[in-house]
Amino acid sequence: MKVNFVDLKKMHEPIRKEIDEAIKGIVDNTSFILGKPVELFEENFASYCGTKFAVGVNSGTAALHTALLSLGIGKGDEVITVPNTFFATVEAILHSGAKPVFVDAKEESFNMDPELLEEKITSKTKAIIPVHLFGQCCDMKPIKEIAEKHSLKIIEDACQAHGAEYNGKKAGSIGDLACFSFYPAKNLGAFGEGGMITGSDEELIDKARVFRAHGEKPKNTHNLVGYNYRLESLQAAVLNVKLKKLDEWNSMRRTVAKKYNEILGDIKGLILPKEMSYGKHVYHLYVARVKERDNLQDYLKEQEIFTGIHYSTPVHLQPACSFLGYTKGDFPVAEKLMQEIISLPMHPFLTEEEIDFVGEKLREGLK
Ligand SMILES: Cc1ncc(COP(=O)(O)O)c(C=O)c1O
Structure with a gap:
């Protein structure tokens, strides 16, 4: 007997027809970037997570980078996270210009140890990125209390935690912003790259929308230098079907x-x-x-x-x-x-x- 680590074919079989139709719709429509399918997926995903908004981007890494920029984090700032995470969590902090500062994990949960967090805070600390590793949320209550005490922002790295819950709240609805990856093997995976930022603060979310699309707002005006982090409509169409499952x-x-x-x-x-x-x-x-x-x-x-x-x-x-x-x-x-x-x-x-x-x-x- 051969046992695969993951089996995407088995997951797609029962919904193959619906996915094929969704893809056909995009091909017929020829609108391939952002647009209605992305807006619909953003609405559905925000509602699933219990946030007011969601912003589709083209990877979890892009989501983390965009979230940091939207919070105004950059050179001279420090961001606290864990060393036992996928490299991208730290890569995004470095891309923003900030310095990553690590706090050790708790053995029984694999996640950030809140008891070791406060000693890592300096006058330069701006944010904490708790990583909900392997599909389990960090212990967010003490982390939030410490963040509030020191006026720090929280970005959840929920790239491995679609649908996970903390005291009844969905991952992605606990921090100031949260980031998801739709890498194909994730619990909710695209047919390629994809990512999402969730949150309920309209101002932060508007900034994220501007950063993900070349800093353009209004049309043809670039008030800031952004990135090409736009989510493709084909991915959104597939993800919209898969989200129901x-x-x-x-x-x-x-x-x-x-x-x-x-x-x-x-x-x-x-x-x-x-x-x-x-x-x-x-x-x-x-x-x-x-x-x-x-x-x-x-x-x-x-x-x-x-x-x-x-x-x-x-x-x-x-x-x-x-x-x-x-x-x-x-x-x-x-x-x-x-x-x-x-x-x-x-x-x-x-x-x-x-x-x-x-x-x-x-x-x-x-x-
Ligand atoms: C914890 C964590 N953070 C960030 C990322 C980056 O996501 P992506 O591969 O979509 O850029 C991943 C994806 O593997 C991840 O597992």
């Missing part, structure tokens, strides 16, 4: 996670992901921990079970960030986690047989 797919992911928890719970040396009491995990990734991670991954690959590592090197130790002056040992929790994590196959259509097979081989591999 998001809750169903997320609940199927939760069923897969529950089954993994049941069959893997008693394996010695294997630490399973924990759903925190304050939220609803949408399992973009099902990330377990084990000391002999690389050996296990090789063994599973030999059995045709495909896993991932998200990610193997924390951002502060990436060569491109060496100029920031961090060294090994600066963020011990994130560093330890990143040596032990293994992402097991996870998608809504994983069958019971496949899950059992993963469990059986994992048990064998850890003997």
